[in-house]
Amino acid sequence: MNPSGPLAGRTIVVTRPLAQAGALASAIEEAAGRPLVFPLLEISPADDPRPLAEVALRLNDYALAIFISPNAVDHALPVILADRSWPAPLRPAAVGQGTVRALAAHGIGNCIAPTERFDSEALLALPELDVSKVAGLRIAIFRGDGGRELLADTLRERGALVDCITSYRRSGPATGCQPLMQAWRAGQLDALTVSSSEGLRYLVDLLDAEGMGFLRQTPLFVPHARIADNTRALGLSNIILTEAADAGIMTALRAYNWPA
Secondary structure, eight states, X not given: OOTTSTTTTOEEEEOSOHHHHHHHHHHHHHXXXXXXXXXXXXXXXXXXXXXXXXXXXXXXXXXXXXXXXXXXXXXXXXXXXXXXXXXXXXXXXXXXXXXXXXXXXXXXXXXXXXXXXXXXXXXXXXXXXXXXXXXXXXXXXXXXXXXXXXXXXXXXXXXXXXXXXXXXXXXXXXXXSHHHHHHHHTTOOOEEEOOOHHHHHHHHHHOOHHHHHHHHHSOEEESSHHHHHHHHXXXXXXXXXXXXXXXXXXXXXXXXXXXX
C-alpha cells in the first residue's frame, strides 16, 4: 500500500455482494484507502431449485442464454453443467463485463455483451438483439428474484419467446448496520460506493434517524444514472455519478476533492 496514495486516511464502504466486493476493496487499498466491506445484498440459492434444473434438461431448446449478473452465472452454471456440457449452438449474452468474465471462468466464451454502458438498455441496443435477429428465437434469461422486466418485455415485443429463470435470491443485510454506525460515530467513514438501488433501499430501511443523518452527509459514489435517480428518490443528494464498473468508481474516488 502506498501511504501517500490518493485515498490515504479515507475509509470507503464497499457495498457490493460479498463475492463481487474483493476487486474494488483491493483497488481502494492500492490507493492507500481503507475499504470497509459491508454488502447491502446477501445472495443465496433460489428458494425453488426446480425451474433451473428443468431448464438444464432442455437447454438445447434455446438459441440465446442471457445472464444478468455474475451471481446468475455462479448459481446457474453449476446446475446447468452438472450432467452436461454447454451446447455449442447456444450463444451466451451478458449485461456487464464482470458477467462475461464469470462465464469465461466456466469455459464459456463468444459472449454478446455491451462494452461501455452496462445495463439492459445497452444490451438491447446491440445489433445481435435487434428485432431482425431475435424474432422467433427462444431465449433464457438467468437472473435473481425480482428485478427489472425491461429486458424480457422488450425481447418479447421483438418477437422472441422468453423464459426467465430465477437462479438466486437477494435479501438485505442479516446482521444490521452496526459496523457502519460505529465507523460514522468514530468519524471514520468517508464515503459509500453504491452499485444497487435495491441494496441502498435496504440500508435506508435499517437506519434510524441518527444513521440517516450520517448517510445524508456522506458522499455516495454510484456508477449508473438510474441508481443516482433512485438514490435521489430516497431523499439523498450527496451523490457522485461515476463511470461504469469498479474502474469508473475508482477514477471518481481518486479525483474527489476530499475535505482536509
